[in-house]
Amino acid sequence: MSAALLPPSLSSIFSSSSSASNPYPLHCVSPPFNLAASRPARSFLLGATASYSDPSDLSLVSPTSDLTVQALDQKLLTLLRQRKTEDAWIAYTNSPHLPSPTCLSRLVSQLSFQNTRSALTRAQSIVTRLRHERQLHRLDANCLGLLAAAATKAGHTSYATSIVKSMLRSGYxxxxxxxxxxxxxxxxxxxxxxxxxxxxxxxxxxxxxxxxxxxxxxxxxxxxxxxxxxxxxxxxxxxxxxxxxxxxxMPQYGVEPDALTYNVMIKLCCKTDRKDLLVFVLERILELGIPLCMTTLHSLVSAYVGFGDLKTAEKLVQAMREQRTDLCKILRESGSEDLVENDESVFKKLLPNLTKQSDNEPPLLPKVYAPNSRLYTTLMKGYMQAGRVSDTVKMLEAMRRQDDRSSHPDHVSYTTVVSALVKAGAMDRARQILAEMTRIGVPPNLMTYNILFKGYCMQLQIDQARELLKEMVDDAGIQPDVVSYNILIDGCILVDDSAGALAFFNEMRAKGIAPTKISYTTLMKAFALSGQPKLAHRVFDEMLNDPRVKADRIAWNMLVEGYCRLGLVEEAKKIIEKMKENGLYPDVATYGSLANGIALARRPGEALLLWNEVKERCRVDKEGGKSDSSIAPPLKPDEGLLDTLADICVRAAFFKKALEIVACMEEHGIPPNKTKFTRIYVEMHSRMFTSKHASQARQDRRIERKRAAEAFKFWLGLPNSYYGSEWRLEPIDGYDSDSL
Missing domain, CATH: 1.10.220 (Annexin V; domain 1)
Incomplete structure (x- = not known):
């Protein structure tokens, strides 16, 4: 896609500020609150957009009398007490003076309490104005807390965090x-x-x-x-x-753990690969007399499904179907072979019942718990992940026949079946399930459509995905979210349609949907793969300027790859240097892209420099890590990186370095492709040292390279002067083996 064919909206995207396309342009690079009026204001940008006048334009200097000011404040306060927030907002924006602290705090509180996008934007604009006027001390702790909670609910945790931290610094x-x-x-x-x-x-x-x-x-x-x-x-x-x-x-504050506390502990067992402890978490809940809830049982089933132990998950669900209360006994018998002997981990303190596991009989549940649709759906997800599509569909049919309506399939159950069919590539059957959901009154949600989008994109049917998007909006009345657009952008990449990817990105921004890190990196990928690294760089710059996201190593690597795909090694090296300056060291993917760029640019000398850096990072790994934070972290090379470097060195006749690289491959358990290297050697270097007319000085200079070539031939198994003896890289016959 040439620059001339780019949609006109591209320039508007990258030239306009983030506040112009997003209703939450939060720039939380520094705390927003500085309540001491004597302190100088910090540089902090907190934008706001809405279809109303900007209150920050209002002057604190009021030409009205004190009586008029009091009357206006009283009017605003009356509207707030009557919960007429919209009228109060209009009165605030039209007020020629700054309202009283009571009015301002109440207005921010009520706007935050509404939990809508526009209300949150308005509340933020008040904070912006007060900060510019150094009047933030007019807001009380209650309204600031409500604003933080509202921002969290809207997904802007960075902004909410800055509010709470600033409140703490200010004594709130x-x-x-x-x-x-x-x-x-x-x-x-x-x-x-x-x-x-x-x-x-x-x-x-x-x-x-x-x-x-x-x-x-x-x-x-x-x-x-x-x-x-x-x-x-x-x-x-x-x-x-x-x-x-x-x-x-918890005891220091008089706080007792509840069922949710132990549900979180079940998650910890999963994260630390301790399946053997799940039953003891359940027993601890029963031992403490904590009221058991279905969420705990669901967490257990989900945990066993996550471990891939569908057999135990099925036993648990079946026991509940049979109205049994000895679930602990069933889980103990199922996991007896997984118990860790002499467990000295922190779980002995978290689960004191571990020490008396063999002394007591497993406790019984206080009552019978019948499985509900959520539990069945979790088991269905296990079948789906295991590729058991037929079992997933059978489970759905069995749920339909249940007498208990709480066990009937819901939209999550149907979505799970759709996901299983999509994963199996049965898109027509998945669309039939979608139609069935609408027919029986279980309307699909956005997740259902996103899964179908993913299926069409994976099968390179981007046109069908576009049609489904139109159907979702027009017929179902469901608006796409950032996940939907990320999937569609990625789908355009799969069909090599960078223009389509940009169109979806523009459409998303036009709808006021804030891009995520995935949105930026996916669009960067579109431009990188289509040979437009400069456009990828512009997307990257936009990402750096967006305070909602943080450019990670993946984004940097995508930028490096964009330049390397065209052999622009110097530009890629500059990006890597900036990457290091930002505290991110290159990883295997970074070096792999750079190695491919070097091969494309035919600059073998750069490959030697890259190999030296990789070798040093590998040495740090071999020595057990780094001791100084200023030193690059250890690196474990992969086959792609080492094979590319070895290929470059063999083609450039840097045989000594090639031997070092293949030795590194063998050390890391990576089998070198001798067949490929033999073919390269025979095609390019079989007649290297056959000239009989070279001067003696030139022949002398060739001795070291010839010795390395003979060693490489020995490694390949080709006829060479080393047969019958063990080749070495050390100097022999008085010759020095300096680096090539």
């Missing part, structure tokens, strides 16, 4: 419902979310502990919900040590 203690919501949102987000969740949890609890009078901080003290959010972060990290630390803090 947010309500536990507010800060725990932010911790929960961070714990479930990707990237560094769980780590940030634990940091925020510790920051709040550290501040709470500084108060001797517990009554003062009673509304901010962590409760069970807050602890469960922090424990969920530990479980998502798979860090049992931190999990135990947080768990041990």
């Amino acid at each position: 203690l947010p309500h536990v419902k507010a800060w725990s919501a932010v911790v929960s949102g961070l714990a479930s987000s990707g990237d560094d979310g769980p780590v940030e969740a634990l940091r925020l949890f510790k920051a709040v609890t550290r501040r709470v502990r500084k108060f001797n009078d517990l009554q003062i901080v009673s509304n901010s003290r962590p409760d069970t919900v807050a602890f469960n959010a922090a424990l969920n972060a530990c479980a998502n990290l798979g860090d049992s040590e931190k999990f135990l630390q947080v768990f041990d803090e």
Whole structure:
């Protein structure tokens, strides 16, 4: 796709600010709150867009009298008390002066409480105005907490986190419902979310502990919900040590674990590959007398499905169907061979019943729990993941025949069957299930359509995906989300349609849907694969300027690959240097792309430099890691990287380096392709040293290279002067083996 054929909207995308295409242009590069009016304002951008006048344009200087000001404030306060938030917002925007702290706090609170996109944008615009006017001290802790919770619910955890942190720095203690919501949102987000969740949890609890009078901080003290959010972060990290630390803090605040606490512990067992402990988590719940809920049983079935142990999951569901209460006994018998003897892990402290596992009979459930549609659907997902499509369909039919309506298939059940059929490539049958859902009154949701989009794209039927998108919007009234567009953009890449990928990206932005990291990297991939690295670079720059996403190593690697696919080695090396400056060291994929670019550009000298760097990183790995943070981390090379480097060296007659590389391949258990290297040698170098007319000086200079060539021929098994003796790379006959 040439630049001339690009849609006109491309320039508008990359030339306009993020606030012009997204209703939540949050730039949380620094804390938004600086409540001390004497401090200078920091550089912090918090944009807002809406179809109303910008309140930041209003001047604090009011020509009206004090009486008029009081009347306007009273009018605004009356509207707020009557819950006429829309009218109050209009009155605020039309006010020639800054309202009172009470009015401002109430307005931000009510806008945040609405939990809508436009309301959140308006609340943020008030914060922006107050920050510019250095009047943020007019907002109270309650409204700021509500704003943080609303931002978390909208998916803007970075913005919400900055609010809570700034409140702590300013001496405010947010309500536990507010800060725990932010911790929960961070714990479930990707990237560094769980780590940030634990940091925020510790920051709040550290501040709470500084108060001797517990009554003062009673509304901010962590409760069970807050602890469960922090424990969920530990479980998502798979860090049992931190999990135990947080768990041990619960008694300090008079907090007791509940069923959700142990549901999170089940997740931790899965993350740490401890299937043998699942039954003891269930027994611990029963031992403590914690009310059991279906969510716990669902978590157990889901855990066994995740471990690939469908047999135990089936036993558990079947026992519930038979109205049995001895589930613990069934799980013990099923997992007896998996028990870890002499377990000295932290789980002995988390599950004290581990030490008396052989002394007591397994406890019984307090009552019978019948499986519901969610439980059956989880088992169906296990069948789907195992490729058992027929069993997945049979389970759906069995659920239809259940007398208990709570066991009838819902939209999740049908979506699971659709996913299984899509995975098997049966798109026509999947569309029939979609039509059946509509016919029987179980309407498909967005996830159902996204799975179908994925199926069409994987089968390179992008036109059918477009038709389904139109049908979804026009007939079902369902609007696509960022996941939908990411799938469609990726589908365009599969059919080599970078223009289509850009069109979907533009359409997504035009609808006010904020791109994710996947959106940017997928569009970069489209341009990189189509030989347009400069456009990929422009997408990357846009990604760097978007505070909602963080450019990771995948994005950098995609940019490197874009240049390397055209053999633009120098540009790729500049990107790698910038990558290092940003604290990200190249990985195997980075080096692999660079090696391919070097091969395409036919610059074997660059391959030697790259091999030296790779070799040093491999040496760090062999020596057991790094001791200094300034040193590049260890590297474990893969077959593609080493094979490409060896190929370059053999073609360039750098036989000594080629032998080093193949030795590295063998050391890492990678079998070198001797057949390929033999063919290259015979085609390119079989007559290397046959000239009889070279001068003696030239012949002398060839001795070392000839010796390396003979060693390489020996490794290939070709006729050479080393037969009958073991070849070495060390100097022989007085010659020095300097690097080539």
